[in-house]
Amino acid sequence: NAEAASVIAGSVNSNVRLAGAPMPLCFTRGKGAHLWDIDGNRFLDYALGMGPTILGHAPEAVNAAVADSLAQGQLFAGQHPAELDLAKALVRHIPSAQLTRVGMTGSEMVQAALRVSRAFTGKPKFIKFEGQYHGWYDNVLVSHAPRVAEPGEALPPRREPKIESKGQTEVARAEMIVLPWNDIAALEQVIAEEGGQIAAILTEPAMCNTGAIPPAPGYLERMRELATAENIVLIFDEVITGFRLGLGGGQERFGVTPDLSTFAKAMAGGYPVAALVGRADIMEMFATSGVNHSGTYNSNVQSIVAAVATLAALEDGTALARAEATGEALMEGLRGLARETGTPLRVEGWGTAFSTFFAPADHVVTDYQSFKAADGDMLQRFLSELVHRGVRPTNRGTWFVSSAHDEEDVAETLEVAREALTAL
Ligand code: PMP
Numbered sequence: 001n002a003e004a005a006s007v008i009a010g011s012v013n014s015n016v017r018l019a020g021a022p023m024p025l026c027f028t029r030g031k032g033a034h035l036w037d038i039d040g041n042r043f044l045d046y047a048l049g050m051g052p053t054i055l056g057h058a059p060e061a062v063n064a065a066v067a068d069s070l071a072q073g074q075l076f077a078g079q080h081p082a083e084l085d086l087a088k089a090l091v092r093h094i095p096s097a098q099l100t101r102v103g104m105t106g107s108e109m110v111q112a113a114l115r116v117s118r119a120f121t122g123k124p125k126f127i128k129f130e131g132q133y134h135g136w137y138d139n140v141l142v143s144h145a146p147r148v149a150e151p152g153e154a155l156p157p158r159r160e161p162k163i164e165s166k167g168q169t170e171v172a173r174a175e176m177i178v179l180p181w182n183d184i185a186a187l188e189q190v191i192a193e194e195g196g197q198i199a200a201i202l203t204e205p206a207m208c209n210t211g212a213i214p215p216a217p218g219y220l221e222r223m224r225e226l227a228t229a230e231n232i233v234l235i236f237d238e239v240i241t242g243f244r245l246g247l248g249g250g251q252e253r254f255g256v257t258p259d260l261s262t263f264a265k266a267m268a269g270g271y272p273v274a275a276l277v278g279r280a281d282i283m284e285m286f287a288t289s290g291v292n293h294s295g296t297y298n299s300n301v302q303s304i305v306a307a308v309a310t311l312a313a314l315e316d317g318t319a320l321a322r323a324e325a326t327g328e329a330l331m332e333g334l335r336g337l338a339r340e341t342g343t344p345l346r347v348e349g350w351g352t353a354f355s356t357f358f359a360p361a362d363h364v365v366t367d368y369q370s371f372k373a374a375d376g377d378m379l380q381r382f383l384s385e386l387v388h389r390g391v392r393p394t395n396r397g398t399w400f401v402s403s404a405h406d407e408e409d410v411a412e413t414l415e416v417a418r419e420a421l422t423a424l
Pocket of ligand 1: 050104105106107108110133134135136204209237238239240264265
């Protein structure tokens with residue numbers, strides 16, 4: 001760790017930090033559901049690089065396709081027919097996809113979505129929601145409001161965004177409106193007051209960066225209606241939900257079609273590739289109105305063939321169904337352990353992406369503030385007990401399950417979780 005700190009700014013990536021974990025967790029090999037660290041310790045992995053490896057680590061079909069393409073050399077944007085195959089697969093699977101653009105990261109596709117929304121509507125601002133993460137660019141790097149309401153105090157629905165990172169520009173405050181999620185009244189009020197200034201509503205269809213929180217009944221539908229009525233572009237950020245909650249993403253699962261949506265992570269089984277897809281009349285702005293989305297490595301052939309191979313592996317639905325069933329068995333098992341051990345462990349979400357937190361059974365989680373009200377110290381101790389025993393969820397208590405996880409992994413995980421809960 002000291003050696004890393006002497007040459008790597010900030011030392012190691014925070015995604016592997018975990019309270020009480022052996023530091024740093026330095027992995028040298030992954031296969032299927034497992035990772036091995038530099039000392040040869042085996043971990044059952046439920047972080048999956050924050051979601052990408054939907055087929056497990058080192059998926060053979062994807063790696064073979066990439067190896068094959070490497071032999072053909074480094075080819076770049078617009079130079080390889082596989083880009084067409086990928087675009088067709090995206091259009092086939094994703095309800096909102098009429099036209100597509102491919103890039104490298106989720107962060108970058110969110111920026112493209114905002115840019116094209118402004119060009120299309122001629123309006124400057126956008127709405128986002130507390131506790132949602134849309135990448136590390138200045139203008140979206142705000143995930144929560146600075147203040148929690150006192151008991152009995154009604155906070156105004158519009159929250160003053162908190163600049164989260166030193167060096168960010170103040171531009172963020174001017175462009176962005178941050179609202180609590182799942183709050184229809186707050187959304188209606190802001191759109192009534194400022195709809196004429198708002199280019200886009202940017203949301204995950206289900207919150208997956210703070211817990212795993214579903215949309216309240218009717219919430220996405222109302223969002224859709226308001227956006228249509230006010231000429232606001234509805235953007236679903238499906239960077240996590242995409243190809244996890246369904247081959248057609250959260251939009252397919254919840255039956256609400258956005259105007260634009262962003263995909264990355266699971267789309268290429270672990271390789272860096274991302275997509276912006278959406279309505280033809282909006283996406284055409286890239287061709288007709290000079291909206292820029294260039295980039296030396298966008299559509300590079302290795303990323304593209306990795307995505308084509310991953311989507312082909314997911315195409316018939318069995319891999320995703322297997323991951324979901326395995327994850328549901330794990331969720332049920334964890335709930336059973338909570339009852340058995342009398343710990344207030346809550347397990348919520350979906351088989352392929354779920355959240356563990358500690359709160360009384362009647363504590364309802366609908367947004368960032370209610371999620372934050374859970375017992376964070378207990379969660380960190382639980383995660384630490386797990387990781388010391390070789391089971392590794394994300395450092396926020398979210399668990400991602402791949403099609404490579406199986407019944408044996410579930411049984412082993414539940415045994416470890418029983419010990420961890422008992423140790424608490
Ligand atoms: N949107 C969401 C919903 C995400 O979860 C993430 C990454 N955690 C991003 C955007 C940014 O994607 P990337 O890390 O590929 O830039």
